[in-house]
Every structure is written in C-alpha cells, then in structure tokens.
Amino acid sequence: MTTLGGGSTIGRPDLWHRIATSLLASGDQILVLVVLVAIWQVLSMTLGSYWVGSPWGVATRFVAGIGDGTLLHQASYTVFEAAAGFVLGALPAVVLPFALRRLPIATAILDPFMVGGYGAPKLALAPLFILWFGIGIESKIVLVAVTVFFIVYFSAQAGICALDVGLVRMAQVMGATERHVARHIVFPGAVPYVFAGLRLAMPYAIGGAIIAELISANRGLGYLIQFGAMNFDTTGIFVALVATTCIVFIGNWSVNAVERRLLRWRPVSDVTLQAGT
Amino acid sequence: MEEPLLEIRGLAKRFAKRSRREPAPWVIQDLTFSVSEGEFLTIIGPSGAGKTTLLNIIAQIDVASGGEVRFQSQCAPIDDPKALQPGLACRIGYVTQDDHLLPWRTTLQNVLFPLTVQGRLNAETRTRAEMLIRTAGLGGFENHYPHELSGGMRKRAALIRTLVYNPPVILMDEPFGALDAQTRTQLQEDLLRLWNLGKKTIIFVTHDIAEAIALGDRTLVLSRQPSRIAGKHAITIPRPRDVRGIMTHPEFGALYQRIRAQLQ
Numbered sequence: 212m213t214t215l216g217g218g219s220t221i222g223r224p225d226l227w228h229r230i231a232t233s234l235l236a237s238g239d240q241i242l243v244l245v246v247l248v249a250i251w252q253v254l255s256m257t258l259g260s261y262w263v264g265s266p267w268g269v270a271t272r273f274v275a276g277i278g279d280g281t282l283l284h285q286a287s288y289t290v291f292e293a294a295a296g297f298v299l300g301a302l303p304a305v306v307l308p309f310a311l312r313r314l315p316i317a318t319a320i321l322d323p324f325m326v327g328g329y330g331a332p333k334l335a336l337a338p339l340f341i342l343w344f345g346i347g348i349e350s351k352i353v354l355v356a357v358t359v360f361f362i363v364y365f366s367a368q369a370g371i372c373a374l375d376v377g378l379v380r381m382a383q384v385m386g387a388t389e390r391h392v393a394r395h396i397v398f399p400g401a402v403p404y405v406f407a408g409l410r411l412a413m414p415y416a417i418g419g420a421i422i423a424e425l426i427s428a429n430r431g432l433g434y435l436i437q438f439g440a441m442n443f444d445t446t447g448i449f450v451a452l453v454a455t456t457c458i459v460f461i462g463n464w465s466v467n468a469v470e471r472r473l474l475r476w477r478p479v480s481d482v483t484l485q486a487g488t
Numbered sequence: 489m490e491e492p493l494l495e496i497r498g499l500a501k502r503f504a505k506r507s508r509r510e511p512a513p514w515v516i517q518d519l520t521f522s523v524s525e526g527e528f529l530t531i532i533g534p535s536g537a538g539k540t541t542l543l544n545i546i547a548q549i550d551v552a553s554g555g556e557v558r559f560q561s562q563c564a565p566i567d568d569p570k571a572l573q574p575g576l577a578c579r580i581g582y583v584t585q586d587d588h589l590l591p592w593r594t595t596l597q598n599v600l601f602p603l604t605v606q607g608r609l610n611a612e613t614r615t616r617a618e619m620l621i622r623t624a625g626l627g628g629f630e631n632h633y634p635h636e637l638s639g640g641m642r643k644r645a646a647l648i649r650t651l652v653y654n655p656p657v658i659l660m661d662e663p664f665g666a667l668d669a670q671t672r673t674q675l676q677e678d679l680l681r682l683w684n685l686g687k688k689t690i691i692f693v694t695h696d697i698a699e700a701i702a703l704g705d706r707t708l709v710l711s712r713q714p715s716r717i718a719g720k721h722a723i724t725i726p727r728p729r730d731v732r733g734i735m736t737h738p739e740f741g742a743l744y745q746r747i748r749a750q751l752q
Contacts, residue, residue: 377584377588378588380549381584383549383574384549384574384575385578385581385649385653386578386606391605395601475633476593
C-alpha cells in the first residue's frame with residue numbers, strides 16, 4: 212500500500228517542476244519581448260512614426276483590423292495559399308523518395324536535378340509563375356508548393372538513407388517481407404526526418420505566399436504590405452508583418468503538436484529540444 | 489549415425505576488396521563443425537575472430553565465400569547474396585549483440601512483431617507472448633518504449649521476441665556482453681531455464697570463458713583471423729547447473745585453463 216502511495220506522489224513534483232520551468236521560460240520570453248518592443252518604441256520616437264510606426268499605433272490598428280474583419284479576410288487568402296501549397300508540395304516530396312527507395316539508378320539520375328531545384332532561388336521564379344498561372348491564388352500556391360517540395364524531399368530522403376540496416380535484417384530473419392519492412396521499419400524511421408523538413412518548410416510556405424503577393428496581387432497580407440508601402444503607411448506594413456508572425460507561430464505550433472503525437476516513442480528530451488517555442 | 493542438424497564444412501569467408509591491389513584477407517578459413525539437434529553449443533574466440541560473421545552466415549543474412557553450410561541437409565548459397573533466405577523461413581532465430589528492438593514499438597508490440605509479419609497473431613499466440621513477457625520479468629512494462637527500458641530489460645525483450653515464434657534453432661551473439669555481472673548471471677539462469685523447457689538448439693557466441701562453460705554442452709574455441717577451430721571441449725558438468733556457483737565445480741578450473749591456453 213505504501214509503495215502504491217509512493218508511486219503516485221512521484222508524478223506530482225514532476226508536474227510542478229514542469230509548470231515551474233515553463234513559467235520561468237515564458238517569463239524570460241516576455242522579458243525579451245518587452246526589450247524588443249522598447250527598442251521599437253525608441254526607434255519610432257527618434258526616427259518619427261512616419262518611418263517606423265509606433266508599437267501602440269500598430270497594436271490599435273491590428274486590433275481594429277481584426278475587429279472589422281479586414282485583416283482576417285486578407286490573412287485568410289495568404290493562409291489558404293500557404294496551406295494548399297504546403298500540402299501540394301509536401302505530399303509528393305514524401306511519397307517520391309519512398310517510391311525511389313528500391314531504384315538506386317533512378318535516384319542517381321534524378322539527384323542532380325533535385326539538387327539544382329533545391330539550390331535555385333525559388334522566389335526568383337515568382338514572376339515566371341505569375342506569367343504562367345496569372346495573378347490569382349494559383350501562382351502563389353505553385354510557388355509555395357515548389358519551395359516546400361525540395362526542402363521536404365531532401366529531409367525524407369535523408370530519413371530513408373538513415374535506415375538502420377540491422378533492424379531490416381532482424382525483421383527479415385523473423386520472416387518480414389519487403390512490404391513489411393517498408394511499412395514497419397522504413398516509414399516509421401523516416402517520420403522524424405520528414406517532420407524536421409516540414410518544420411523547416413513551414414515558414415518558407417508563408418513567406419513564399421507573401422512574396423508572390425508582394426509582386427502581384429490584389430489581396431492577401433503581401434498585398435497589404437505593398438499597399439502600405441505605396442501609401443507611405445509604415446504602420447500598415449508593421450500590422451501585416453505582425454499578422455504574418457502570428458501565422459508562422461500558429462503553423463509552427465501545429466506542426467509540433469502533430470509531431471509530438473506521432474513521435475511519442477522518442478525520448479522526451481529529443482522532442483522538447485525540437486519543440487523550439 | 490544420426491544426421492547433424494547443422495553441418496559446416498571447410499567454410500571460408502572474405503569480404504569485398506577495398507582496393508584493387510591487395511586482395512581482401514580471409515576472415516574465416518577452413519572452418520568445420522556440426523551441431524546436433526537440441527544441443528547447446530557455445531563458441532568462444534578472441535575479438536575479431538569472425539564470430540558474428542559466422543552467425544550471420546548460418547542465419548543467411550550474409551553469404552559464405554566457400555565451403556559448405558548445410559541446415560537440415562539443405563545447402564546454403566555460396567557467393568550468391570541474392571539467393572540468401574534470411575532466417576531460413578523462420579527456422580533459425582537470431583538474437584544479435586545489439587537488441588535491435590524497433591524504437592517506435594512498445595515492448596509488447598516488439599514481441600508481437602514476428603507474429604504480425606508471419607501472419608500468426610491470434611488470441612493463442614498473443615496469450616503466449618504475454619505469458620513470456622511476464623516470465624521474463626517484464627510485466628508492467630508492456631507499454632513502455634525501448635528507450636524507457638534498462639539494458640537488461642531490452643536484452644530480455646529481444647530474447648522473448650525470438651522465443652515467441654518458436655524457431656527450432658536460436659543463434660545468440662554475445663547477447664549479455666554489455667551487461668553488469670549481476671544482471672548477466674540472472675539472464676544466464678533465465679536462458680538455461682527457458683532452454684530446459686523447450687530443448688531448442690542454441691548456438692551461443694561469447695568472449696567470456698566462464699559463460700561458455702556455464703551454459704554449453706560443448707564449447708568450440710576459435711583462433712584469431714582467419715578463424716579456424718582451435719579446440720573442442722565437451723562440458724560434462726551435469727545439469728541443472730548452478731550458474732552462480734559454476735566456478736567452484738571441480739571440473740571448472742581445468743577446463744578454464746585449457747580454453748584460455750587455446751585462446752592465446
């Protein structure tokens with residue numbers, strides 16, 4: 212009985228410890244935020260709010276923009292473009308290395324093209340995509356998809372290359388077929404690498420959508436930035452930037468949440484180290 | 489005379505050349521021995537003697553370069569990696585030096601893995617798996633992931649994962665090598681108990697002379713590379729054996745000295 216009681220109290224200090232550490236960490240984060248806002252305020256006061264919109268002005272415009280729905284309306288285009296492009300780029304990027312796993316020659320032939328695609332500055336392709344797909348959301352989705360594809364492709368491939376041959380041999384000795392190996396060993400082993408790629412690609416997806424909007428669009432956060440610049444409205448630009456940052460935060464948090472669920476089997480330290488935020 | 493279960497004659501092995509000029513050295517050369525059914529054979533040799541390579545060849549996850557390997561009078565391929573049949577249709581189980589548990593599967597899921605891929609997972613085999621887990625002292629850890637288990641527990645889980653599908657032959661490659669003395673003795677006792685229950689054929693590789701004597705019916709001593717048989721010893725210490733007190737047995741000292749002399 213006493214041992215049972217002892218067992219249940221072990222969990223408690225651990226929980227308190229976790230709450231205390233996270234509070235402490237968020238305390239530090241708030242401190243950094245305050246310092247950054249203070250620097251911003253000082254810059255705004257010395258250079259004039261004409262050049263650097265004041266934090267207070269940005270905050271009121273931000274709240275007002277959410278209140279009347281205009282900001283959310285514009286953001287929804289950007290989020291849709293980023294999300295659609297993310298899925299469209301990430302899916303083939305995960306499937307392709309798996310399909311090519313047993314075809315080393317095909318992989319070798321494709322490799323230089325993949326490296327070239329990875330290295331090419333995708334943002335420079337934006338004008339081309341706008342010419343091909345028009346100024347609507349299609350060109351933005353394509354740009355995001357291309358950007359995301361190459362990042363995730365190389366991560367997924369790295370995950371497949373990192374396969375532990377010992378695990379495969381063991382499975383074969385136990386009677387596993389090629390399909391069992393793919394499903395039970397290669398795939399779960401590559402998942403952490405795929406997620407590393409997804410986490411890396413997420414801000415690029417949002418950034419890509421915004422850059423494409425900057426070049427040519429009549430809606431979205433990129434359009435807001437462009438519109439603000441044309442009207443010498445720095446506060447408007449800052450509002451759009453704050454909105455973008457919020458979206459990246461939410462996107463990052465979502466990827467981490469899904470990853471933590473899928474990768475429960477990993478040692479806790481790995482997961483928390485990668486959680487980042 | 490009864491046909492041996494496993495017969496190895498003139499076995500030779502060398503790995504692919506690393507450079508064009510010098511030929512690769514022989515890891516194993518002219519190795520001959522046989523194993524009969526139900527026997528507990530221990531193989532001992534200095535490190536780098538090709539012990540793991542030998543087991544890999546028997547389990548058919550590596551290919552021999554020459555000689556003859558017969559299992560149940562069926563010849564293994566020589567120099568033809570594509571014709572390998574890993575585990576010989578689940579007739580040979582293999583407990584490797586590293587436990588090779590799948591890190592994304594819990595203890596129970598790892599133990600059930602062979603049954604799953606063999607399509608033999610049903611209520612009966614599942615009950616047997618759960619029974620084995622409890623017998624091995626892993627009760628309460630069924631839903632833990634490998635990184636949450638201690639070294640000894642992982643070894644036990646790896647052993648059970650092989651026992652669960654009941655292969656008639658089990659190869660073991662220094663399975664208790666990296667453990668502390670206390671845990672190791674415990675696992676040796678567990679292994680002997682399990683072997684007594686099923687009377688499987690076991691080929692157990694070790695670099696520990698005392699372990700080789702305590703467990704085996706017979707001990708083979710391998711020489712340095714290229715590996716050959718340096719000595720054969722029948723261990724006549726009667727069973728059931730007391731693993732902890734094996735050193736005090738009158739036959740132990742002389743055997744130990746003879747094996748150690750051959751290991752030099």
